[in-house]
Amino acid sequence: MSATEDEVVAAVAEAHRRDWAGVLGSTAQLTRDLDLAEECAQDAYAQALETWGERGVPDRPGAWLTTCARNRALDLMRRESVFRRRMPLLVADEVVPGPEDALNDDRLRLIFTCTHPALSPDARVALTLRLVCGLSTPEVARAFLVPPATMAARITRAKKKIAAARIPYRVPGPDQLEERVGAVLEVVHLIFTTGHTAPLGAHLVRRDLTDSAIRLARVLHLFMPANAETGALLALLLLNAARQETRTTGSGRLLLLSEQDRSRWDRQLIGEGQALLTEALRRRPPSRYALQAAIAALHAEAPSWADTDWAEIVDIYDVMLRLWPSPVVELNRAVAVGLRDGPQAGLDALAPLLADPVLATYGYLSAARAEFLRRLENWPQAVTAYEEALTLTDNEVERAFLTERLIEVREGALRPSC
Amino acid sequence: MAKYMILIYGDAEQWDSMTGEQWEAHNAGHAAFAAKAGTRVLDGRQLEPVPTATSLRADARGQVHTTDGPFLETKEGLGGYYLVEAADLDEVLELARLLPELNHTHSGLEIRPVVEHG
Incomplete structure (x- = not known):
């Protein structure tokens, strides 16, 4: 029952993703020393790369790795107990290891x-x-x-x-x-x-x-499962992750929500997120993650950017502002207002935020203003806003997008107005 | 088991302006803490106010200087302490939450593990 090298590498990578924390956690329970436990867990994964090729990938890789890491720890602890001055130790309760969970x-x-x-x-x-x-x-x-x-x-x-x-x-x-x-x-x-x-x-x-x-x-x-926030957070993450693959073009250029190919959004993740969200929204008052997830769900459900329920999104931001006021939420609300009522309304809603010190270095404020100014064909001010946004991000994909827009509005500024 | 020091800090001006009734309630809080903590409290004292402090510090030549006042000049000064014994930090945090200092915004607690030698 040997496995090919590719199979072994894939199996070890998968076991690392799925079981690393369990292997380390179980070993730490034994060693009561996080560093030693880490060392032994790493050894176990290295051992798996060697052994699984000859003997095949075990049925329960996590259990195999845990046993291997714990044996290694017992070995080291026996051998080095005299030399290692490992104190103070991790405070752990005595736990009888159960087979299942x-x-x-x-x-x-x-x-x-x-x-x-x-x-x-x-x-x-x-x-x-x-x-x-x-x-x-x-x-x-x-x-x-x-x-x-x-x-x-x-x-x-x-x-x-x-x-x-x-x-x-x-x-x-x-x-x-x-x-x-x-x-x-x-x-x-x-x-x-x-x-x-x-x-x-x-x-x-x-x-x-x-x-x-x-x-x-x-x-x-x-x-x-009974905690209101755990389900809401999971819903939020899934609804956002559903769009992950469509946020850039094949060559890596940033695509805005309005430009993304909605047919490629992951319907399975969206469905799972919606079900969790429905459950989370039954709680009163709703958790913050539930409200954020509700906004993500409105995007996920909208057939197109133009048909997005901006009024509902503005309403949700209003609730968030009432419960957890923050400049970033105000900014998001202002953008939604602009999308509901038009670019001038958006600019007006953003105006009071320009004086907020928290947002002074927040690139999305400049980028949002730039976008509304571009749509109003207010070229000179749009140029300034895009230039400002560019100074505030170090993500290359975002920079490339902003640079492209900057070139576009600069050209607009040079065109004779008629 | 391990030992922890619970250091009680507060703004002396605010303490001084407390009424007799407020002090009574405050002391009742400490009594409740002591009752709940039982033998886990190894020692605990209120300190005389910060202006009574005397500090010693040696300079580079080894000369010791005696000065009036606390070692660190801060708005909130050390007002008292408890030395407690507990299994872990969570147990101390739970006990410390009973202390009446947490009923005021002008005082607070710092918890420090005590080094065990030997």
Whole structure:
């Protein structure tokens, strides 16, 4: 039952995506040392690459990898206990490993430890990507625009705090769960949005990040189906991911929502998102993710850009502004007003936001103004707005799009008006 | 089990302006905390106000300077502490939430793990 090299590589990659957190989590339960557990989990995956070719891919790769990583850990702990001064240790409860959901339980423990509110928000995201999603430190660093050494230091510092302050390796009890889930969902949402429009680089979307976020959201929803926010967040991510493949042309040029080929949107993801959203919207008051998902669903359901229910979208932004006022929501609402009532109305709605310091370096404000000015054929002001938007993004796909528009409005400015 | 220090910080001016009734309620809060925490509280004291503090600091030549006032000049000063024993940070966080300092916006708590030697 040997497997070809390609089959093995694919099987190991799939097991890494699906089971990494479970393998690491289960090993950490044993070692009570995150670094040692990481080392052993990595060894297990390396071992799989060697062994699976000869003996074939096991029926339950996750269980195989866990056993391999734990054996390696036992071996190292026996051999090095005298030399290794591993203190303080991770605080973990005694757990009898169950055969069925053990990997999921281990993954959840890991998620809750990595997103503990006693860690800084930056560290929570970094640790989750590194330990739960299995991204390498340079990959995590790239997602957040910091040098790899800085990210490595951030991760090390967070691990030290987990051990020294004894942040427990545990899913919180019912009385703390509600509050803690909020922190977990924030991290998952941030991972998705970072991957959905990568802040830097040649690609608009980083699938490794968005896929990781969706997988996490699925685990959380599976674990807490009764929690209003887990279903709403999963719906939001799925509805946005459904459009992922159509957001750029084959050559990588950015396509706006108005230009995308709607027939290529992933109907299966949309259907799943809609069903989750219907459930989430039954809650009163609706969660923030549910409202965001409702907007995404209105786009997904619209037969075309022109036939989008902008009035309904403006209404949803009004509810969001009432419950969670923020300049970014105001900006989105103003854009929707412009699409409902025309470009001049949009510009008027954007005008008061120009003085907001939070939005001063927010490229989408300039880009939105530029778009309305272009549609009004107000060429000189459109040129200025596109130039401003260009100074505010480092994503190459977004830059290419804005540059193209800038050339177009510059040409408009040179045409004699009649 | 591990030991943690709960450091109580607050704005002295605001504390001074509290009425007798408010102090009574405040002290009842501390009593409730002590009752709930039981033997997990190893020690706990209120400190005399910040102006009573004396600080010592050595310069580069090893000369020790004695000065009037707290080590760090901040708006909120250290007002008291508890030394507690708990299994993990979550247990301490849950206990600390009972402290009446969290009923005011002008005071707060800092939790520090204590280093165990040996």
